[in-house]
Amino acid sequence: MPISADNTVFLQLNHTIVLVGIMGSGKTSVGKRLASILGAKFHDSDHEIEEAAGMKVAEIFERFGEDYFRDGERRVIARLLDAPPCVLATGGGAFVSEENRRIIAKSGTSIWLKAELETLWDRVKDRSTRPLLQQPNPKQVLKNLMEKRHTAYQEATLIVSSDPGISHDIMVRRILETIREHDLAHPSAAPILTKKAVE
Ligand code: S3P
Numbered sequence: 001m002p003i004s005a006d007n008t009v010f011l012q013l014n015h016t017i018v019l020v021g022i023m024g025s026g027k028t029s030v031g032k033r034l035a036s037i038l039g040a041k042f043h044d045s046d047h048e049i050e051e052a053a054g055m056k057v058a059e060i061f062e063r064f065g066e067d068y069f070r071d072g073e074r075r076v077i078a079r080l081l082d083a084p085p086c087v088l089a090t091g092g093g094a095f096v097s098e099e100n101r102r103i104i105a106k107s108g109t110s111i112w113l114k115a116e117l118e119t120l121w122d123r124v125k126d127r128s129t130r131p132l133l134q135q136p137n138p139k140q141v142l143k144n145l146m147e148k149r150h151t152a153y154q155e156a157t158l159i160v161s162s163d164p165g166i167s168h169d170i171m172v173r174r175i176l177e178t179i180r181e182h183d184l185a186h187p188s189a190a191p192i193l194t195k196k197a198v199e
Contacts, residue, residue: 010195010196011038011176011193011194011195011196012195013038013085013087013192014191014192015108016086016109017031017088017111017179018077018081018090018104018111019088019089019090019110020094020095020111020113020153021092021095021112021114021115022115022142022145022149023120023124024115024119024123024142025092025114025120026171027090027113030113030168030171030175031088032089034175037172037176040087042086042087043088044088044089045073045089048080049069049073049076052076053072058128058130058134060072061131061132070093073094074100077094077100077103077104081103081106088108092145093149095110095112095153095156096148096149101155109157109158109179109192110156110157110158111157111159111175111178111179112153112158112159113160113162114153114159114162115161115162115163116164117146119162119163121139121142124138125139132145157182158175158178158179160175176193
């Protein structure tokens with residue numbers, strides 16, 4: 001993988017990379033790092049919904065309900081997939097929607113950041129920003145959501161494991177290697193990453 005002294009990768013992103021996976025899988029933090037290394041824009045669907053609504057995700061759930069949030073999520077994802085290639089972190093429930101999976105498959109490359117329950121729980125347990133976990137026995141809720149969503153996440157084009165304690169940099173490296181292997185294995189398809197011409 002060609003990486004310069006300042007850690008910039010001389011690679012050009014040709015498809016939007018859509019990070020999917022359950023809460024705590026690292027979509028936002030890893031996505032930001034990946035985008036910065038690729039010199040691409042980073043977007044987070046939750047953040048975009050919050051900006052458009054002028055309130056936090058928890059407040060949207062509380063005042064308008066989950067269906068309203070899902071509708072906003074679908075519109076934000078469709079809009080961002082229409083924009084130039086970027087790195088897009090989606091909320092944990094986005095890839096459960098068949099329609100979202102279809103539009104993501106059409107114009108982007110989905111990557112499931114897969115992690116074990118204990119790893120996820122460690123990352124989310126001290127935060128109160130996730131409305132679906134604000135109920136009795138949130139760890140069990142998280143486990144149930146993982147089981148329920150597993151089949152949907154498995155439909156992602158690529159899967160990258162997020163092990164306990166793994167750094168964002170190593171996750172980014174794993175993602176880039178997985179994309180490269182995928183591009184090499186599919187020579188007749190349009191590559192996700194190509195070498196950037198350096199002046
Ligand atoms: C949700 C995950 C959250 C956010 C909302 C619903 C879910 O995003 O979209 O609270 O359904 O799993 P993160 O996965 O970024 O926490």
